[in-house]
Amino acid sequence: MSVITSNDQLQALCDRLSTSEYITVDTEFLRDKTYYSKLCLIQVANEEEYHAIDTLAPGIDLEPFYDLMRNENIIKVFHASRQDIEIFVVEKGVVPKPLFDSQVAAMVCGYGDSIGYEKLVLSLANATLDKSTRITDWSRRPLSQRQIDYALGDVTHLRVIYKKLKAQLEKSGRSAWLVEEMAELSDPETFIIRPENAWKRLKIRSSNRLFNAVARELAEWREKEAQSRNLPRNRVMRDEVLLEVSAVRPEHANALGSIRGLSPQFSKSKSGDRLLEIIKDISARPADELPAISRRRPPAQNTDPVMELLKVLLKLICQRENVAPKLIASVDDLEKLAENDDADIQALSGWRYDLFGKAALAVKRGEMGFVLQDGEVTLVDMTAAPQDNDTAQDAD
Numbered sequence: 001m002s003v004i005t006s007n008d009q010l011q012a013l014c015d016r017l018s019t020s021e022y023i024t025v026d027t028e029f030l031r032d033k034t035y036y037s038k039l040c041l042i043q044v045a046n047e048e049e050y051h052a053i054d055t056l057a058p059g060i061d062l063e064p065f066y067d068l069m070r071n072e073n074i075i076k077v078f079h080a081s082r083q084d085i086e087i088f089v090v091e092k093g094v095v096p097k098p099l100f101d102s103q104v105a106a107m108v109c110g111y112g113d114s115i116g117y118e119k120l121v122l123s124l125a126n127a128t129l130d131k132s133t134r135i136t137d138w139s140r141r142p143l144s145q146r147q148i149d150y151a152l153g154d155v156t157h158l159r160v161i162y163k164k165l166k167a168q169l170e171k172s173g174r175s176a177w178l179v180e181e182m183a184e185l186s187d188p189e190t191f192i193i194r195p196e197n198a199w200k201r202l203k204i205r206s207s208n209r210l211f212n213a214v215a216r217e218l219a220e221w222r223e224k225e226a227q228s229r230n231l232p233r234n235r236v237m238r239d240e241v242l243l244e245v246s247a248v249r250p251e252h253a254n255a256l257g258s259i260r261g262l263s264p265q266f267s268k269s270k271s272g273d274r275l276l277e278i279i280k281d282i283s284a285r286p287a288d289e290l291p292a293i294s295r296r297r298p299p300a301q302n303t304d305p306v307m308e309l310l311k312v313l314l315k316l317i318c319q320r321e322n323v324a325p326k327l328i329a330s331v332d333d334l335e336k337l338a339e340n341d342d343a344d345i346q347a348l349s350g351w352r353y354d355l356f357g358k359a360a361l362a363v364k365r366g367e368m369g370f371v372l373q374d375g376e377v378t379l380v381d382m383t384a385a386p387q388d389n390d391t392a393q394d395a396d
Helices: 007-017 062-070 081-094 102-108 115-123 146-174 176-184 196-200 209-229 239-248 253-257 270-283 305-319 331-339 350-364 389-395
Strands: 002-004 022-030 038-045 051-053 075-078 100-102 370-374 375-383
Touching: 002 007, 007 051, 007 081, 022 081, 022 146, 038 062, 038 209, 038 305, 051 075, 062 075, 075 146, 075 239, 100 102, 100 176, 102 146, 102 176, 115 146, 115 176, 146 176, 146 270, 176 350, 196 209, 209 239, 209 270, 253 270, 305 350, 305 375, 331 350, 350 370
Parallel strands: 002 051, 022 075, 075 100
Antiparallel strands: 022 038, 038 051, 370 375
């Protein structure tokens, strides 16, 4: 074990790791005061060695590490990889391939919804983690030995977890399931935040088209500001303030400054001027040019009973197949499926369809149902011809 602080050390390490079948990877970063994550440490391991790469070391060039992430002959093993990969995409446009996410793999293997690393370490590696340095400033130097040991635990135990989950997937014939799940995490588009879509985070429920239009434009403006200034979006403007401005739609600086959460200084700044321009421009548009927030129409009939049946079905199948329900369908997915047999949901395609979707449609059509046997709910084929009692008695 060592802490890599020079380019020569990093190049030598990556040369050695480049012949590995797999490597485990994790990062430590800060994001509480910035829009983009500040990468502070990278931990990597293979079967023989494990190291921490000090990404803040003077003059360090991480290109050899990113070359390793581009090497498709090596499986890159992460746990809950989304934030780690987002950093690599922002820094270098690199998505590690092929990818194995142990959190997703554990869900496929029936360890529950979004299981944490600590529980997996205890369950599969029979070890415990030192929690004392979990909340720490990873940008401060020098790092203590306890900090380094804690960080390296995220890749050393992961080696055992990877091998055990891989074996379970192969034994159950579910390796292809994980490959399908990794497709989204292997797509760079997954990690690109586009300002024009920022309004979706607000979960707008209003049917007022003028309010919707202003909120969309302000959300896009805020996202661009946050990105260009590298500030958390709520440091630029909090959600509740943005929605209040969208509702009030002030026409001058004094009115803008009177909104709770905005200072008089903001209202007279360039940002304040820009907000007033956005509001003025949108208010002058014809009503038919303003966006409407599409909301799901109320179903033509009461689908609550169907929803309850689908919930029971999902629970039964997940218990029988030992897979996490969250991986198959969310409550929102079940609502869509209760309303529409052709709903655009993952449960109606791929392995999810074979496992759950096909049975769900059969339940909706009355082709499958539930019976209570010995105190347990069981799924039965309702199309099977029942035995004729008279015929059975005559046979006796």
